[in-house]
Amino acid sequence: MPQDRTAPAVGADVQLPHDLMIWVLIVSELLVFCAGLWGFSAVRISDRAGFADAAAYLHPLRAGLGTMILVSSGALAAVGALRMQRRYLLGAALVGAGFLMVKFYEWRDLAAAQISTETHPFFTFYYLLTGFHAAHVVAGMVILAVVAARRRPAEVDAGVAFWHMVDLVWVLLFPVIYLVSA
Amino acid sequence: MKYQTQKIALAYFVVAMALFAVQVTLGLVMGWIYVDGNFLTEILPFNIARMLHTNSLIVWLLVGFFGAAYYLIPEESEREIHSTKLAYLQLAILVVGTVGVVLTYFFNLFEGNFLLGKEGREFLEQPKWVKAGIVVAALIFLYNISMTVLKGRKTAITNIMLLGLWGIALLFLFAFYNPSNLALDKQYWWYVVHLWVEGTWELVMAGILGFLMLKLTGVDREVVEKWLYVIVATALFSGILGTGHHYYWIGTPGYWQWIGSIFSALEVVPFFGMMAFAFVMVWKGRRDHANKAALLWSLGCATLAFFGAGVWGFLHTLHGINYYTHGTQITAAHGHLAFYGAYVALNLAIITYAMPVLRGRDPYNQVLNMASFWLMSGGMLFMTFTLTFAGTVQTHLQRVNGEGFMDVQDQLWIFFVMRFGSGVAVVLGAILFIYAVMVPRREVINPGPVVQDAAE
Amino acid sequence: MIRILRAWMILVAASAASVFLAMGVPSAIWLGAALIGLALLKARVILSDYLDLYRAPRVRAGIMLGFVIWALVLCALLAAG
Numbered sequence: 191m192p193q194d195r196t197a198p199a200v201g202a203d204v205q206l207p208h209d210l211m212i213w214v215l216i217v218s219e220l221l222v223f224c225a226g227l228w229g230f231s232a233v234r235i236s237d238r239a240g241f242a243d244a245a246a247y248l249h250p251l252r253a254g255l256g257t258m259i260l261v262s263s264g265a266l267a268a269v270g271a272l273r274m275q276r277r278y279l280l281g282a283a284l285v286g287a288g289f290l291m292v293k294f295y296e297w298r299d300l301a302a303a304q305i306s307t308e309t310h311p312f313f314t315f316y317y318l319l320t321g322f323h324a325a326h327v328v329a330g331m332v333i334l335a336v337v338a339a340r341r342r343p344a345e346v347d348a349g350v351a352f353w354h355m356v357d358l359v360w361v362l363l364f365p366v367i368y369l370v371s372a
Numbered sequence: 373m374k375y376q377t378q379k380i381a382l383a384y385f386v387v388a389m390a391l392f393a394v395q396v397t398l399g400l401v402m403g404w405i406y407v408d409g410n411f412l413t414e415i416l417p418f419n420i421a422r423m424l425h426t427n428s429l430i431v432w433l434l435v436g437f438f439g440a441a442y443y444l445i446p447e448e449s450e451r452e453i454h455s456t457k458l459a460y461l462q463l464a465i466l467v468v469g470t471v472g473v474v475l476t477y478f479f480n481l482f483e484g485n486f487l488l489g490k491e492g493r494e495f496l497e498q499p500k501w502v503k504a505g506i507v508v509a510a511l512i513f514l515y516n517i518s519m520t521v522l523k524g525r526k527t528a529i530t531n532i533m534l535l536g537l538w539g540i541a542l543l544f545l546f547a548f549y550n551p552s553n554l555a556l557d558k559q560y561w562w563y564v565v566h567l568w569v570e571g572t573w574e575l576v577m578a579g580i581l582g583f584l585m586l587k588l589t590g591v592d593r594e595v596v597e598k599w600l601y602v603i604v605a606t607a608l609f610s611g612i613l614g615t616g617h618h619y620y621w622i623g624t625p626g627y628w629q630w631i632g633s634i635f636s637a638l639e640v641v642p643f644f645g646m647m648a649f650a651f652v653m654v655w656k657g658r659r660d661h662a663n664k665a666a667l668l669w670s671l672g673c674a675t676l677a678f679f680g681a682g683v684w685g686f687l688h689t690l691h692g693i694n695y696y697t698h699g700t701q702i703t704a705a706h707g708h709l710a711f712y713g714a715y716v717a718l719n720l721a722i723i724t725y726a727m728p729v730l731r732g733r734d735p736y737n738q739v740l741n742m743a744s745f746w747l748m749s750g751g752m753l754f755m756t757f758t759l760t761f762a763g764t765v766q767t768h769l770q771r772v773n774g775e776g777f778m779d780v781q782d783q784l785w786i787f788f789v790m791r792f793g794s795g796v797a798v799v800l801g802a803i804l805f806i807y808a809v810m811v812p813r814r815e816v817i818n819p820g821p822v823v824q825d826a827a828e
Numbered sequence: 829m830i831r832i833l834r835a836w837m838i839l840v841a842a843s844a845a846s847v848f849l850a851m852g853v854p855s856a857i858w859l860g861a862a863l864i865g866l867a868l869l870k871a872r873v874i875l876s877d878y879l880d881l882y883r884a885p886r887v888r889a890g891i892m893l894g895f896v897i898w899a900l901v902l903c904a905l906l907a908a909g
């Protein structure tokens with residue numbers, strides 16, 4: 191089997207950046223969200239019009255703005271990990287808070303329209319998936335703050351990888367929930 | 373035996389096996405009640421037999437875990453157990469509690485009494501005083517084990533065992549909370565039942581299996597540890613929210629159907645991981661350990677757990693399917709193979725491994741022990757198949773066609789006869805096992821001469 | 829540094845393109861597929877340059893294979909709806 195010997199070996203024959211356990215987490219999270227989006231699209235088959243009506247309550251532009259904010263935060267975190275500099279890591283967390291602001295306005299509008307998880311299957315999935323994701327954003331901000339404070343290379347590496355996972359999940363959720371159904 | 377206090381495990385294993393015999397025998401009695409509904413109706417009603425069957429199962433598995441911990445913790449942490457006295461006191465409390473439970477159920481003593489009477493929740497029927505005793509015993513155990521580990525070497529195996537055993541004890545506290553609202557009651561009930569077998573017990577399973585692989589195959593510790601961490605991480609990731617697969621139809625909000633389906637589908641991963649782990653370790657291992665029977669039980673455990681928990685669990689875990697199969701014989705098929713594969717076989721594996729050491733003998737009677745593996749496991753698999761067929765027919769007649777429960781049960785009679793037959797095999801296998809590890813002092817079947825070069 | 833900057837620009841541009849497609853283009857059969865395709869592109873960039881999988885191309889290829897299969901099934905489900 192061809193082997194690249196430039197990096198220290200992790201596992202049998204794969205060289206992996208970051209700790210193995212963080213990859214176990216990333217892949218597990220991806221499986222959950224991807225399965226959720228399958229479920230969303232499968233249920234949509236039974237009620238196409240209902241999904242379109244429901245999606246009209248969301249704002250693609252605002253969600254797109256959120257996406258850009260989040261990937262920008264990801265870039266800051268990546269730089270922070272590269273340079274091991276506190277301000278970039280904290281900056282990433284701060285910009286993450288900007289994403290949460292966008293989420294907050296979105297949920298506030300929906301709540302004002304009396305929309306809950308039980309209103310329609312669309313919103314069951316919507317709240318589940320974006321809610322789970324937002325919970326990860328909050329967790330990621332805490333993690334970033336902690337690893338920035340301690341600045342131990344292994345911890346920063348793992349914390350930033352977690353933060354990128356949050357980006358990764360979002361770029362999959364965003365088109366399926368906000369754009370495709372409308 | 374490297375450490376004197378490992379001897380404690382012997383007493384635990386003996387108690388565990390005695391209860392194991394009682395448990396499967398009661399299963400057989402119930403199996404016959406299913407065939408002849410009037411059997412023992414006055415002396416031992418079905419519901420009482422069922423409580424005894426399931427409770428003795430849980431208790432003996434836990435006693436086995438405790439024994440396993442007392443056996444492997446000294447070797448892992450390279451220290452004698454903190455206090456031998458406490459360990460035996462803990463066992464005594466558990467035995468008194470068990471006797472109390474049996475008498476209370478059998479004679480229905482103190483019915484309705486807050487402290488002394490039985491409680492009506494499946495698996496958690498024990499009277500409050502017994503529950504309290506269990507907590508005290510667990511605290512003694514945790515104190516004893518934690519002190520030992522804290523003083524000694526900390527390994528991945530001790531960490532995982534401690535995490536699992538602490539989790540078991542803490543989750544058991546939910547057994548005391550019994551809201552009168554039935555939906556809430558069920559919600560908390562699963563915190564014990566599900567988060568035990570699909571969370572904390574899995575950690576114990578990973579720990580014990582890891583220990584056995586380390587000893588039996590001689591693979592490097594670092595390799596074993598990496599596997600264990602991945603298994604534990606995936607088990608907790610999927611298992612905790614996997615609880616949702618019990619929240620489909622109990623009045624909880626609809627989103628649980630998706631949380632439960634998705635996370636519990638991922639619960640297959642750690643069980644697959646454990647099976648892959650066991651086989652890869654054996655494949656990589658260079659050690660030719662004399663105790664072949666222990667290896668057979670370890671591999672059997674990992675494999676049957678994957679099928680019983682992983683495959684048979686997945687079979688009915690998606691809510692669209694569970695809508696039809698909920699509470700049918702499919703559930704019973706899964707419950708039997710999962711418990712047997714994951715936890716019965718695990719206990720029998722560590723017992724098979726430890727008993728010769730504890731009794732200071734070579735691992736004799738490999739052949740009897742291995743025969744008991746095939747008899748018991750074959751019986752259990754056959755039972756699983758018959759119950760699965762029964763459950764499929766039941767699902768169709770009852771849930772699709774809408775026939776009445778008892779009418780359907782009548783039509784399943786032939787399956788229940790076959791289940792009884794397979795139950796006989798399981799009980800015989802259990803007796804053979806106990807005989808093989810407890811009684812003979814020499815090889816029953818002489819091994820053939822060792823062939824140096826098989827090609828000759 | 830340059831790698832991260834470039835990745836960031838691609839991600840922002842792809843996000844803007846997604847919004848534009850969804851809002852500015854009349855609904856068409858290929859639209860969903862295009863949006864999912866852009867998502868896959870973003871996922872690949874994040875894996876490569878944020879998560880450093882450019883150093884482990886085989887791992888990245890494995891994960892991307894998973895994403896592609898996921899996306900194909902997803903597109904089939906969306907098309908059926």
Ligand code: HEM
Pocket residue numbers: 395396398399400401402403404406422425426429703704707708711712716791792794795796798799
């Ligand atoms: C080590 C072996 C065994 C294990 C681990 C085991 C486990 C269990 C468990 C977990 C349950 C509760 C199932 C549920 O709630 O769905 C149960 C019930 C039952 N078991 Fe076993 N059992 C074993 C052996 C046997 C044997 C040998 C028989 C004999 C035929 C048997 C017959 C039954 C019956 C009839 C029930 C009641 C099912 C019902 O309520 O419909 N079991 N057992």
Ligand code: HEM
Pocket residue numbers: 494569570617618636637639640677680681682684685686687688689690694697698699700703706707708710711714715
């Ligand atoms: C060793 C691990 C496991 C054990 C010992 C076990 C045991 C059991 C038992 C005894 C029941 C019946 C509970 C009752 O009385 O209602 C049950 C139910 C169930 N189990 Fe498991 N299980 C395990 C793992 C799994 C896994 C991994 C899955 C999913 C992939 C799963 C899916 C289910 C489902 C969906 C039910 C509910 C069945 C119904 O609706 O009637 N189990 N399990």
Ligand SMILES: [Fe+2]
Pocket residue numbers: 566570614615617618
């Ligand atoms: Fe469960």
